[in-house]
Amino acid sequence: xxxxxxxxxxxxxxxxxxxxxxxxxxxxxxxxxxxxxxxxxxxxxxxxxxxxxxxxxxxxxxxxxxxxxxxxxxxxxxxxxxxxxxxxxxxxxxxxxxxxxxxxxxxxxxxxxxxxxxxxxxxxxxxxxxxxxxxxxxxxxxxxxxxxxxxxxxxxxxxxxxxxxxxxxxxxxxxxxxxxxxxxxxxxxxxxxxxxxxxxxxxxxxxxxxxxxxxxxxxxxxxxxxxxxxxxxxxxxxxxxxxxxxxxxxxxxxxxxxxxxxxxxxxxxxxxxxxxxxxxxxxxxxxxxxxxxxxxxxxxxxxxxxxxxxxxxxxxxxxxxxxxxxx
Amino acid sequence: xxxxxxxxxxxxxxxxxxxxxxxxxxxxxxxxxxxxxxxxxxxxxxxxxxxxxxxxxxxxxxxxxxxxxxxxxxxxxxxxxxxxxxxxxxxxxxxxxxxxxxxxxxxxxxxxxxxxxxxxxxxxxxxxxxxxxxxxxxxxxxxxxxxxxxxxxxxxxxxxxxxxxxxxxxxxxxxxxxxxxxxxxxxxxxxxxxxxxxxxxxxxxxxxxxxxxxxxxxxxxxxxxxxxxxxxxxxxxxxxxxxxxxxxxxxxxxxxxxxxxxxxxxxxxxxxxxxxxxxxxxxxxxxxxxxxxxxxxxxxxxxxxxxxxxxxxxxxxxxxxxxxxxxxxxxx
Numbered sequence: 001x002x003x004x005x006x007x008x009x010x011x012x013x014x015x016x017x018x019x020x021x022x023x024x025x026x027x028x029x030x031x032x033x034x035x036x037x038x039x040x041x042x043x044x045x046x047x048x049x050x051x052x053x054x055x056x057x058x059x060x061x062x063x064x065x066x067x068x069x070x071x072x073x074x075x076x077x078x079x080x081x082x083x084x085x086x087x088x089x090x091x092x093x094x095x096x097x098x099x100x101x102x103x104x105x106x107x108x109x110x111x112x113x114x115x116x117x118x119x120x121x122x123x124x125x126x127x128x129x130x131x132x133x134x135x136x137x138x139x140x141x142x143x144x145x146x147x148x149x150x151x152x153x154x155x156x157x158x159x160x161x162x163x164x165x166x167x168x169x170x171x172x173x174x175x176x177x178x179x180x181x182x183x184x185x186x187x188x189x190x191x192x193x194x195x196x197x198x199x200x201x202x203x204x205x206x207x208x209x210x211x212x213x214x215x216x217x218x219x220x221x222x223x224x225x226x227x228x229x230x231x232x233x234x235x236x237x238x239x240x241x242x243x244x245x246x247x248x249x250x251x252x253x254x255x256x257x258x259x260x261x262x263x264x265x266x267x268x269x270x271x272x273x274x275x276x277x278x279x280x281x282x283x284x285x286x287x288x289x290x291x292x293x294x295x296x297x298x299x300x301x302x303x304x305x306x307x308x309x310x311x312x313x314x315x316x317x318x319x320x321x322x323x324x325x326x327x
Numbered sequence: 328x329x330x331x332x333x334x335x336x337x338x339x340x341x342x343x344x345x346x347x348x349x350x351x352x353x354x355x356x357x358x359x360x361x362x363x364x365x366x367x368x369x370x371x372x373x374x375x376x377x378x379x380x381x382x383x384x385x386x387x388x389x390x391x392x393x394x395x396x397x398x399x400x401x402x403x404x405x406x407x408x409x410x411x412x413x414x415x416x417x418x419x420x421x422x423x424x425x426x427x428x429x430x431x432x433x434x435x436x437x438x439x440x441x442x443x444x445x446x447x448x449x450x451x452x453x454x455x456x457x458x459x460x461x462x463x464x465x466x467x468x469x470x471x472x473x474x475x476x477x478x479x480x481x482x483x484x485x486x487x488x489x490x491x492x493x494x495x496x497x498x499x500x501x502x503x504x505x506x507x508x509x510x511x512x513x514x515x516x517x518x519x520x521x522x523x524x525x526x527x528x529x530x531x532x533x534x535x536x537x538x539x540x541x542x543x544x545x546x547x548x549x550x551x552x553x554x555x556x557x558x559x560x561x562x563x564x565x566x567x568x569x570x571x572x573x574x575x576x577x578x579x580x581x582x583x584x585x586x587x588x589x590x591x592x593x594x595x596x597x598x599x600x601x602x603x604x605x606x607x608x609x610x611x612x613x614x615x616x617x618x619x620x621x622x623x624x625x626x627x628x629x630x631x632x633x634x635x636x637x638x639x640x641x642x643x644x645x646x647x648x649x650x651x652x653x654x655x656x657x658x659x
Contacts, residue, residue: 066404097441107440114407114444119431125397126432129404129412136386136410143404156427159397166392313517320442321476322575323500 005222006215011057011281015214016273016283017291018053022073025082025271025297029072029089032303033249038090041105043070044245047212050269051176051239052077054217055144058225059112062139064130065114067146069104070247074146079111082302092309095160099312100320120181121154123147124173128160131169131228142228143171149238150181152195161202161210161236168233172224175236178243182256199236211239212269214276241269330430338504339507342486342519343375343451346493347413349522354411357497358387360398361415361451363422365390372417373453373512376567395421399428399450407436411497419454419506420463433502434477449496450504455546455596456644457510462632465509466598467545472504473574473606477505479527480573484548487517488571491525499527504533508546528575532584539590539657539658542581544570547594547645554650573603581607588619589615591659592624594650599608599627623655626650 008017026046033042047182056077059065067074075085080096088095089103096108104118127145134141151157152175164171175195178188194197199206205227209220217239224235242264246253253261277283318326337345352356358378365370368390370377378387391398397415402412408547416422422429429450429625437445456465464466472480481496489507496503528649533548543551548569555565566584572575585591591611593604604625626645634640 034458064408079424094440097439100441101439105439107436109443114404115432115436117432119427122400122432125428126402126404126407129401129406130408131404132401133405133408133410136405144546156396156400159392159394160400163392163394163401167389192444284408288414319441320438322479323445326476 004219005199007057007218012214012277012282015053015057015218015275016137016288018056018077019049019214019270020130020275020292021295022049022053022076022202024292025076025299026073028299028303030245030249034163037307040089040091042103042249043072043247044243044249045073046071047244047264047269048176048178048212048241049073050217050273051174051211051241052146054214055172055174055221055225057218059142062141064112064114064127064141065146066117066127066130066143068118068120068123068148068151069118071116071147072106075106075108075113075116076114078292080108080113082298083305084108086302086306090306090309091311092306093312094305094309100316102258106121119146121151121156124151124160125156127171128164128169131164131171132167132208134170135167140229141170142225144174145171146176148181149175149179149186149190149267150184151175152168152198153181153189161198161204161234164234165202165204168231170228170231171234172221172228173234173236175238176241177238178241180243180247180255182247185255191299195238195257196236204234204236206236206239208240211241212267212272214273263270336515337486337518338515339486339489339512340373340375342490343493343501343507344377344379346383346490346497347376347379348493350411351379351387351499353384356410357441358405358410359413359415360389360390360402362391362393362417364388364415367615371415373509375451376415395425396428399425399433402448402516403428403433403436403446405628406446408652409443411447411449413449413451416450416452418464419452419468422450422452422468429472429478429502429504431561432476438477438500446501446502447500448502449512450492450502450640452504453507453509455508455510456633456640458634459637459640460633461592462510462636465633466505467595469504469506469573469597470602473603475503477574480506481527481571482506482545482573483571484543484545484569487519487622488525488531488569491523492527494524495527495614497523503527509548511549525571527572528577529571530577530580531571532580533567533569534565534655536564536588538564538588539592539654540566540568540581540584540588541592541594541650542568542570543594544573545596547596550647550650551594554647554654558651558654561653563658576607578610582611585611585615586618589618589620591619592626592650592653592657594626594645595643597627598630599625600630621659624653624657626653
């Protein structure tokens with residue numbers, strides 16, 4: 001039995017900071033979009049905060065992630081600056097992608113956010129390529145592919161896991177299993193009892209973990225990242241979680257079982273984590289309150305920046321199609 | 328002719344191999360991915376990559392699983408962090424398996440990222456009717472890719488052009504789809520000048536003429552040359568425009584020629600309906616309506632899957648007779 005890694009106090013607080021950064025940004029995204037100040041499709045990650053927070057504290061800016069259109073938490077956890085993130089979601093020229101990608105295509109190479117795809121399953125084959133480049137160049141970088149339980153049923157998942165295993169690529173596949181692919185419950189669409197069972201078909205380690213448990217999630221992520229970095233090849237992590245606000249903002253949740261959502265919200269992972277930090281003496285109320293107030297201020301500034309920024313000019317239609325400007 | 332003046336000859340397999348070899352020697356970021364491409368698997372199904380894994384190692388010349396999404400996905404990921412992958416999709420019909428990666432990702436990441444990332448990826452693929460490979464191994468699908476903003480489409484008509492255009496594709500900073508015609512792989516042509524790249528987006532006037540302009544690319548070009556030579560003996564002077572690249576499309580060269588001859592025929596092996604010829608004809612119409620002496624002629628394959636039986640396959644593909652008839656029709 002291998003020893004399970006436990007984070008030190010500073011890492012635990014940092015993990016909490018990232019989780020609460022996601023939570024508070026999400027709360028503001030929903031309120032600003034509902035108020036009509038920003039018009040954008042929005043996929044709330046509320047309830048899934050712990051997963052990318054725990055993965056990201058094991059990564060550096062040199063490590064890569066590929067995520068998906070409902071992955072704003074993955075980007076925030078990896079460190080995309082809030083002003084550029086908000087401006088991109090608002091479609092402004094000051095956004096990460098000059099307003100040309102939008103919320104489903106946030107890219108920020110400086111923090112390793114290399115691709116955000118709007119297509120279910122497509123984060124995995126590209127993450128392989130990021131890992132392949134690192135492997136060929138002899139770099140110690142790791143690539144993480146985030147995706148949902150629904151994506152484990154698409155062909156790209158199987159092609160990518162097979163190739164990653166054959167080539168022992170430094171990649172970590174993080175499946176955020178929130179129980180639903182769009183509106184369809186896991187059991188209706190997925191033949192495997194556990195997503196992690198699929199790893200054995202590709203001769204790679206697979207683990208199912210409570211994605212809402214920061215300690216368990218940290219340990220699983222650390223083991224997988226360390227393995228990849230050391231040349232030990234890929235890992236499939238299935239992180240069990242639940243999304244609080246359906247697939248897309250405005251989702252009526254009509255497909256959910258009664259009480260399912262309320263029960264999950266009553267066990268809010270960020271609130272539970274906060275309680276744990278205080279109870280176990282890792283942080284006091286005052287410290288966490290100050291951290292949260294600081295994040296609120298940072299979000300205020302990001303929202304103001306996004307709303308005050310200009311839209312891209314129309315010449316952008318012929319820029320970035322190719323290296324050369326097109327007619 | 329003595330040995331000293333006889334031009335060195337080379338086929339397209341050798342020409343592409345030489346371009347890949349030189350690119351790999353020049354830049355460690357150039358890597359090759361594809362099914363069967365390493366020497367253990369005989370250097371590709373027709374041997375285009377022969378010798379390269381032995382020379383550069385299997386780290387850089389990787390035989391992949393038969394998994395086109397994974398191949399192109401891996402190439403995209405490597406490309407956005409600065410490598411210059413050349414990914415082989417064995418046959419053009421197999422690009423269908425990787426269309427999400429090619430169309431939604433390779434072609435669009437530069438734009439969607441606001442220019443923060445780009446995809447210097449070359450996709451090599453072979454195709455072409457005439458070998459009895461039937462409906463799923465021989466289609467020309469260039470119009471699909473030309474219809475997607477963000478990917479260049481390259482279709483050489485000779486070994487020398489294949490060499491020069493391949494080098495340009497590899498060192499271009501955007502994704503390029505490079506179409507190789509399978510049935511003419513072994514046809515020799517004059518060897519290219521070493522190290523000389525042929526620019527993308529610049530058509531080649533293969534033959535000067537004053538009576539009618541024929542625009543083509545890839546394998547059909549050789550049929551156009553044969554017809555033009557024949558008609559030249561009758562005093563019909565055909566100007567031949569070899570597009571070399573479909574995207575970027577060199578409309579300036581086409582329009583200059585069309586304005587001169589006032590008659591145009593466009594020829595391709597892809598099916599005629601909704602094809603590249605339709606786009607070029609429309610653009611000529613937009614610029615030269617009223618100036619032309621005849622409607623723009625279009626030659627392409629019949630709108631049916633590539634058939635197997637030899638008489639059907641031959642009738643499916645446009646041939647010299649149809650090209651000649653179309654040219655004569657513009658002269659009536």
